[in-house]
Amino acid sequence: MSAPDDLPVVRTLDELAELVEGNQGLYVRWSRGPGTDLRDVSSTDDLTGVSMPGLSANSLDVEEWWEPRPVRVWVARRLYDYAHLPHEKGPGVRPWVLAGKECARGPDNEPLVTDVHPMGWVDQEVIHEAKAEVARQEKPWGTLRRG
Template structure:
């Protein structure tokens, strides 16, 4: 796929869950999109300003320790943890799914991905569904960025 914004859009949490179940090596990235990111496949450490060798992304693939828990909840958790980024990073920042090669790790131990191939955008409705899924849990958790730090 090209580095354009002309990507398919995943519109439900069920659709994204199906994609995760049927694929390996998927990541979610919160940014202004492939058209902005792919000309220079690098990220910047917000704290130090150091350029990093790859796009900062979060894996969507299931970890063995998740065992037989629902894939839908796993995907919801992966989205919920970073749902604060559009508000923090500014207008136009939204989640999209990609595949690629993990080249290194960033300062928060996040994968830095190269050889990026965009797969799809994630609609805002999916984020809302993810947050609702998390809220339904017996002991819901807050986003990764917590106030009071």
Template sequence: MSSSDDLPVVHTLAELAGLNEREPGLYVRWSRGPATDIGAVSSKDDLTGVQMPGLSANPLDVEQWWEDRSRTLWVARRLHDYAHLPHEKGPGVRPWILTGRETGRGPDNEPLVADVRPLCWIAAEVIEEARTEVARQEAEWGSLRRSER
């Protein structure tokens, strides 16, 4: 990892998968970053405007049903799921990793996390690597029909 904006930066899927293996309970959040989010303390439901009891994030921990499949491919899948958010949420939105305490679920059933501790940024090249890895699986997995709009 290298350092940027006072946080280290993960530059490969393998590096992120290794971090996830060594430190369970990691979440990925797509936003303008910890400096903005931690001051806000919670996310707001985009549809209703209701403040939620924590920051919306997505878990990186491998689910048991994934069995002995590649952890790197699992992480690629998790990043791929939300790689459209920078386009939807606007300039400056990028992924970062955090730990914290789950306080509930958001409207998309995503965990809401409080007592957040930022760990690292995820470099843009990791997102491209994740897209490539998921695309390689398309013949076996099928299409997720995600669009950049």
């Protein structure tokens, strides 16, 4: 059996969009990886220190109202919105894709996920592509980074 962090790597934005198109219940999580996260499958609220009943993640599922727009743009935005987290959370934090089941919502209304099945790391090049895709859109947009 392979180690929890020994995952395939999603290398392009198009590859991630194809993964999302072919699967429901996918999430992206920004952390040090499943090897750390799957020890107790819970996140901690940064403000209060309260332990939450699942891993904090963001859904990659495309909402019905998005149709017929490109999944590539949807996925780019989902990554772009949280691309500041490695800088905020410190060394070793990077995005990875997981399949799971939403069990609750966190204090920022983010899904809390259990029954986690790691799918793959997201390469830094995908983040660069996501930033470029967002920059090509008609309206200016910023990350969800708080001041």
